[in-house]
Amino acid sequence: MGLYRRDGFRLSRTSSSQQHVQEPQVRQKTNVPKEIMQIPDFPFQDQDGPSFVHHSVVRNxxxxxxxxxNLFPHIxxxxxxxxxxxxxxxxxxTMWLVTSEDLETNVVTTRIFDAVILCNGHYTVGDVPHIPGIETFPGRSIHSHQYRKPETYANKKVCILGASWSGVDIACELSKYAEKIYLSHNLEDLKMKKLPENVQEVAGIDRIHGNTFVFKSGATAVVEEFVYCTGYQFTFPFLSKKVFISTKDNLVEPVYKYLVHTDxxxxxxxxxxGLAVPFPMFHIQAQYIVKVMDGRxxxxSSSEMREDFQREKRKLLQEGIPLRHIIKLKDRQWAYYDDIATIAGVPSFPPVIKEIMDHVTEMRNQDLITYKNYRYHVVDSENFTVDYCKPC
Known part of the structure; x- marks a missing residue:
């Protein structure tokens, strides 16, 4: 959460009042190359190294x-x-009363701020759908947020529910250890090709009887481990009930341009x-917010912002995008960046970022196992080179 006062920014790394979560020790590499994930004014140091880097590299x-x-003094x-x-x-x-607790001293403090920026993310509280009979399953079931080490699945029969980025990436990583993986989803067909030999696509789960999973196609499988890759919930447990906010069907509303509460x-x-290039997006969003706060x-008006939000929502629903997927920009992300960058009067993404992302998507669709072996080099704002590196 970022808090803004007239005397400057004050940034706070905080956890929600629901829980204090330890940093995950996930071993997977990023699924977006660092060349397009880096913040424009601060490139990754190792520009000649691998494009898909370990999570510890991103942390560093x-x-x-x-x-x-020099942000640490403000955190x-x-x-x-x-x-x-x-x-x-x-x-x-409208001012904001923000009450916080120092977890080391247990001192509770309330301070007044001119504005509040919610930056608590949405990859903490997993969305776990109820499956009839799940209570009879004797094996271990976790959400992808809790996933750590693939070795713990050695020689196991695993079912993964969900075939978006996390589901597919975890399936590929587990394939090196597990005996069999059932990748369960409700998509008509996966575009990706060349799944590992021990990964089998199956329909969504209809019900569970002990170790037996019954899929919507009528097929069954004996499962020992179960991983939900079913996305996350938006949660703002610290936000007063005086502020109306809805997160129904994973759409946060009413929010103008995914940035400003309309009321x-x-x-x-x-x-x-979601499904956007994260750090550069934050960079543009932050500049937009700063310029709103300093009056540039x-x-x-609130009514105009609400109408703009509702108009965009109706348009996307008419195009066949489900309510729960409106927040997933995918190909809509590029127009979004251009829009808010133009309003803020700041540079948007250079064309090369989209070009690299398109290439990554194409390579991923062709071969899930090898697409992270490509290494990208940005030549200029419109061009890039790419070479294939055999994994170590």
Missing amino acids: YLLSYTEHF RLNTVVKNVEPEGFPSGQ VPNLFFMGLP VKLP
Whole structure:
């Protein structure tokens, strides 16, 4: 969560009031190359190294970014935000009372802020659908958020529910250890080719009887381990009930341009869109928010912002995009970046970023096992080179 005061920024790394989550020790590499994931004004140090890097490289990159821009003095660690509440003042301005607890001293503090930026992410609380009979399953079942080491699945029969990026990546990683993997999903067909030999696509799960999984096609399988790769829930447990916010069907509303609460325009959201290039998107979103707060970007009225949100929502639903997928930008991300960058008067993504992303998608569709072996080099704003490197 980022908190803004007239005397400057104050950034806080916080956990929600629901739980304090330890940093995962996931072993997978990124599924987006570092060349397009890096923040424009701070490139990764090893530009000649692998494009798909280990999670520890990304962590070190963020720490280096924080150190380089001297952000540590403005960060309060080990702090949990308990409540964020709007308060109207006689001037008509809405201020924010933010109550937080220092987890080391247990001291609770309430401070007043001019604006609040919610940056608590949406990869913590897993969305776990109920499956009839799951209570009879004697094996271990986890959400992908809890996934750590593939070795623990050695010689096991595993069912993975969900075939988006996490589901497919985990299936490929587990294939080196597990005896058999059932990749269960409700998609008509996967575009990806060349799944590992011990990975079998099956229909969605209809019900479970002990170790027997019954799929919607009528087929059955004996399963020992179960992994939900079913996405995440948006949660704002610290936000006062005075602020209306809906997260039904995984759509956060009413939020203008995925950034501004339509009714409380000094409440901002960072990083809501999914299936997007993360760090550069945050970079543009942050510049937009700063310019709104310092008055260089004038927001429409609350009613105009709400109507814009509803108009976009209706348009996407008419195009056949389910409500729960509106937040997943995919190919819509490029127009979104251009839109908010133009309004903020800042550079948008150069064309080469989309070109590399298109190439990654094409290679991933051709071969899930080898697409992370490609190494990309940005030549200029429009061109790149790529070579294939055999894995070590």
